[in-house]
Amino acid sequence: MLSSEDLTVWEELKKSISSVDFGRKTEDLPPRLKVKKSPQKHLSDILDLHKMTLEEAYQQTLVFIKKHYQIGSKRIQIITGKGREGKGLIHNEFMGWLETCTLKRYIREAKWTNDNGAVELWLKKNK
Numbered sequence: 001m002l003s004s005e006d007l008t009v010w011e012e013l014k015k016s017i018s019s020v021d022f023g024r025k026t027e028d029l030p031p032r033l034k035v036k037k038s039p040q041k042h043l044s045d046i047l048d049l050h051k052m053t054l055e056e057a058y059q060q061t062l063v064f065i066k067k068h069y070q071i072g073s074k075r076i077q078i079i080t081g082k083g084r085e086g087k088g089l090i091h092n093e094f095m096g097w098l099e100t101c102t103l104k105r106y107i108r109e110a111k112w113t114n115d116n117g118a119v120e121l122w123l124k125k126n127k
Contacts, residue, residue, distance in 0.1 A: 054089050054090060
């Protein structure tokens with residue numbers, strides 16, 4: 001419980017405090033933040049290569065990775081499938097595609113996921 005002396009000191013302190021005028025309207029306080037919008041991403045971050053020929057799958061992979069690199073995506077997924085009894089042509093060729101000069105410059109890391117039926121790709125920053 002506060003004593004009468006404490007209350008008196010408190011009242012004197014409240015009277016001695018004045019607001020600071022920075023020349024701005026109160027609705028502008030605190031200062032407004034400028035928010036930088038991230039680039040809009042219109043593409044899906046997943047590519048499914050099922051039912052494609054080897055050539056179609058390679059071309060689609062090339063276009064997909066380049067587009068996502070250009071818009072600044074960090075992580076994408078490409079579904080290769082495993083094929084029957086592990087004999088999927090696309091699945092078996094895919095990691096070799098990523099090692100080509102054409103694609104290697106865009107990829108920071110690649111990791112098989114989904115019981116080796118898909119690949120997670122982390123892309124390098126677009127400078």
